[in-house]
Amino acid sequence: xxxxxxxxxxxxxxxxxxxxxxxxxxxxxxxxxxxxxxxxxxxxxxxxxxxxxxxxxxxxxxxxxxxxxxxxxxxxxxxxxxxxxxxxxxxxxxxxxxxxxxxxxxxxxxxxxxxxxxxxxxxxxxxxxxxxxxxxxxx
Numbered sequence: 001x002x003x004x005x006x007x008x009x010x011x012x013x014x015x016x017x018x019x020x021x022x023x024x025x026x027x028x029x030x031x032x033x034x035x036x037x038x039x040x041x042x043x044x045x046x047x048x049x050x051x052x053x054x055x056x057x058x059x060x061x062x063x064x065x066x067x068x069x070x071x072x073x074x075x076x077x078x079x080x081x082x083x084x085x086x087x088x089x090x091x092x093x094x095x096x097x098x099x100x101x102x103x104x105x106x107x108x109x110x111x112x113x114x115x116x117x118x119x120x121x122x123x124x125x126x127x128x129x130x131x132x133x134x135x136x137x138x139x
Contacts, residue, residue: 039066041075045100048122048130051075051084052094065114066094070105070122070132088132090115105130110137 040052049071056064067087069075075084089096093111100106105122118132 036067036078038075038078039094043074044070044098044105047072048100048105049074050098052096053078053087054094062092062112062114064092066091066096068096068098068107070098070120072122085120086117087115088117088120089113089134100130103128103130105132106135107133108135108137 036053036055038051039054040050042050044050051069051071051074053067053069054064055067058064066089068089068091069084070088071085089107089109091109091111091113093109095111096107096109098105098107107116113134113136116134116136118134120132122130122132
């Protein structure tokens with residue numbers, strides 16, 4: 001008799017846990033880019049466009065962060081956000097200055113840099129790759 005009662009209690013607890021997991025899955029947002037907002041999109045130099053996205057899915061230490069993208073075209077909306085390249089810079093400030101200096105792209109940022117990559121391929125008018133440099137000044 002006690003065995004049947006123990007089995008029923010275990011099945012009930014298992015059902016409650018499965019139900020809670022199912023509800024969490026149904027109400028979770030699988031696409032984190034849905035939380036992104038296009039803050040700015042501008043032409044830095046000939047053939048190089050900068051798009052800045054604000055993402056407010058951060059945690060307690062960084063409630064939001066800015067993602068900087070370098071592309072060969074201007075982004076006007078986030079309808080095609082799945083086709084965005086990897087961000088060049090992820091920072092806690094939206095005021096990074098991106099300028100072109102000959103065949104180099106310089107990124108000047110004052111604040112925290114969470115991620116930086118210079119592996120994004122940005123070509124100049126002749127088809128050769130531009131170099132990407134980061135100048136970061138901590139606050």
